[in-house]
Amino acid sequence: MSIRKRTWTNGKGEEKTAWVVDYADGKGTRRLKTFAKKKDADQFAATAKVEVREGSHVADNASVTVKAAGAFWIATGEQDGLERSSIDQRKRHLQLHIEPFIGQTLLSHFTVPGAREFADKLRENGRSPAMVRKVMGSLASIFSDAQERGLATRNPVKDLRGARRRGKERQADKRQKSRLKIGVDIPTREEIKAIVGAATGRWRPLLISAIFTGMRSSELRGLRWQDVDFERAQISVHQRADDYGEIGRPKSEAGERTIPVPPMVVNALREWKLACPRRPTGDIDAAGNPVKELHYVFPTGSGNIESRSNMTKRGFLPTQVMAGVTVPSDERDDAGEVVLVGKYGGMHALRHFYASWSINRPQDGGLGLPPKVIQERLGHSSIMMTMDVYGHLFPRGDDADEMAAAERSLLG
Template sequence: MAANIAKRPNGRWRARYRDDAGREHARHFERKVDAQAWLDEQTARMVRGEWADPRAGRELLSAYAARWQSIQVSSPGTARIIDNALRIHIVPRLGSQRLAYIRRSDVQAFVKWLESRELRPATESGPARTLSAGSVRNIYEVLARVMDAAVEDRVIAISPCRRIALPKGHDDEVEVPTLEEVDRVRDALPERWQALPVVLAGSGLRVGELLGLRPSDVDFLRRSIRVERQRLQTDQIAPLKSRASRRSVPVGQVVIDALAAHLASYPATEDALFTDELGKPLTYRRWKRLVSDAAKVAGAEITSHSFRHFAASALISGGASVKQVQAFLGHASAVVTLRTYAHLWPGDEDRTRKVLDAALGPLGARADSVRTEAASEG
C-alpha cells in the first residue's frame, strides 16, 4: 500500500494512501501523530483482510442486492426463494439504507419484524397468519449471503449478520398427519383428484415430482415410479433438485390400484400423468389450492408436503434405516434426512437403557447379591 504524510500550507497534516485498485484515499489531521495512526489502522485492516472502500459502503442495499442477485448461479427453486426474500421482505424494509450504515442491531430488529409480520390478518374463519420460524431463517440467510458478498467485494469491512438470534418454532419438527387425516382430506377432494393424496402418501414424492410424471414413468408390473423431472410453480418442466432426486421409487399395491383407477376414468396425455378438466397438465398452483380447500373442509392441518412426511413416518415406524429413507425420499445426503426426521426414529431411549444395563451388569449382579444376603439375615 503506497502511503505518505505531508504538511499542508495551513499547518494541517494530510495522510493519503492508494488501495489495491489504485484509488487514492486521504484525510486531514491537526497532528502528525493522528495522521500516522490513521494510516497504520488502514494498513492493518488491509493485512487482516478487513479493509473496505469507505465510498463503496455508501451504496444502497437495494442497488447492491439487485446486482448480487443478477449474477447468482442457482436452481430455479433457489432463485425463487432469493427473489421472494429480497422483493417481498428485505428490500422493502432495509433497501433504502446504505450498506456501511446497517448495524447488527438493525438486522436483529429486521428478524424480529419478520417474526411478527402478519401475512394475513385474523378473521372469523381463523387466526392471523405469520411467517414460520423456518421461513424467517430462510429470509435471514439470503440477507446474510448478500452481506457476506459485500464483505468479499470490500464494500463493507464486517458483515452485520453476526450473532443474530433466530426464532425456534415448532416447525423445527415436522408435523406428521395421521392416516385418518389423510383419508378425510382425500374424501374432501373432488373425485378427479382423490388418487393424488394416495400416491403422494404412498410414494413420498415431492409435489413438483408428482406433477412432472408421465404415464411411461409408472411401471405397473414392477410396482415402481421413475422420477426424472419436476414441474415448477411456474408450470415449467425442469431438472430435479439434485442427482439423488433422480430415482426409482417402490410403491405398494394400494398406490398402483389408485393410479390404475384414475387413468381408467381420467386419461392422461403423453406428457402428463395428471391432467385437468381441459386435458392440460395439472399445475402446482391448482393442486395447492385444491389441497388447501379440502383441508379446511376436513378440519385437518395438512399441506401438499404433509403427505411426504406421512410416507417418511410410515417407513421409519416400519423399521427402515436412515439410508433407506434417504434413498426413498431422494435426499442429497443422510444429514438432510436426519435433520428432518430424526425425532421420528423410535427406540433410542430403550436402546440406551439396554446398553447401559449391559455395561453395568456386574454392578447390578453384586447389588442383587447384597440385597439377597441382607434379606436372609433379616
C-alpha cells in the same frame, strides 16, 4: 500512510480547514480520505493501517451500496442456474425488505451494530420472526457475494452474536426446529384413513399417490405416465414442475429415484388412466380433429401441468374437510358458526406421513425401513437431512419390549 492538514479559502473568502489521510490500499492504489477533525483522521488512519496490513481494507470509493451489491447477488444466482422461484425470492427480499432501510448504505460503512439495528427495524415494521431470519440470511449472502467480488472485506451479519454460535449449537437448534410432531405436522394413521376414505374424483389418485410414495408436489405435478410401471408396481421420478409450470430435473441428483408402491396406488392409477385428460400434440388427424395424448398423470382438464395451489385448495383441503380432519378458523358462516378448515395446510404433510410410515415398525403398522432406504425413497441429498428431520421418529432400541427381549436372550 500520512495525515496532513489542508487549508483553503471558499468563494466567500472564508478560510476552511480539513485533515486528509493519504495512504495506499492493499492493491497499492493511492487513496485520500478527508475529515473535519484530526481525531477522526487519526482514528481512521490507525484502523486502515491494520486493515491494509491484514488485507481486509476496502476504500469507500471502491465499495458499492447494499442495493448495487444485491443486484450483483441476483446476477450471480442467475449465472449459477438457480430456479426462477429462488431468483424471485431474492428479488422480493431485496426490493421489499432490504432496499427500503439500507439500500443506499455503502458496504464499507455497514457494521455489526448496523446489522443489529437493521434486524430491529424489520421487526418494528411488522416483519414476522421467520421473515426476519430469511431476510438476514439473504443479507448475509449478499455480503458473501460482495466479498468474493472484492467489494467488502467483512460480513457483519455473520459476525452477529446469534450467528457466531458454535456449529453444534446451530445443529441442535436446527434439529429442534425440525422436530415434527404426529397430529400437528404429520397426519395420524386415523386421519390418513379418513382422508383416503373421503377422497373422490380426480383428487383420489393424486392424494393416494402422495400418501404412499412421499413424492414432493412438484414431482407429482411433473409425473408422466411413462414413469408409472404397473407390472412392477413402481413409480420413477425423473423430473419436476416448478411453480411456473416449467419442467426440470429433480431438486438434487438423489431426487431421481424409483419408488415401489402398494396395490392401492396401482389400482387407483389404473382406474384414473382411463379418465385422465389428454394434452394436445399440435397435430391434426385425417378428420381434422386435434390429436391428443396421455402425458401427465395429474394434469389440468386440458392435459397440461396442474398448479400447486389447485392441488392444495381444490383437492387436499376440501378432502380433509369431508374427512373431518379439520381445525376451527377465524371466520364464521352466515349462521354465526365457526368455519372449519383443513387441518394440514399443504401437501407436504403427506410426505411427512410417508416418512413416518416408512420408519414405523411393522407391528405398529409401518414398513420398518432402515434410514438409508428411507433417504433414497424420499430423494434426500444426504442421510443427515433425513436424520435431522425424521431421526426422532425412529423407534428406540431400549424400549421396554426390546429390553425384555434382550434380557431373556442374555439370561436364557
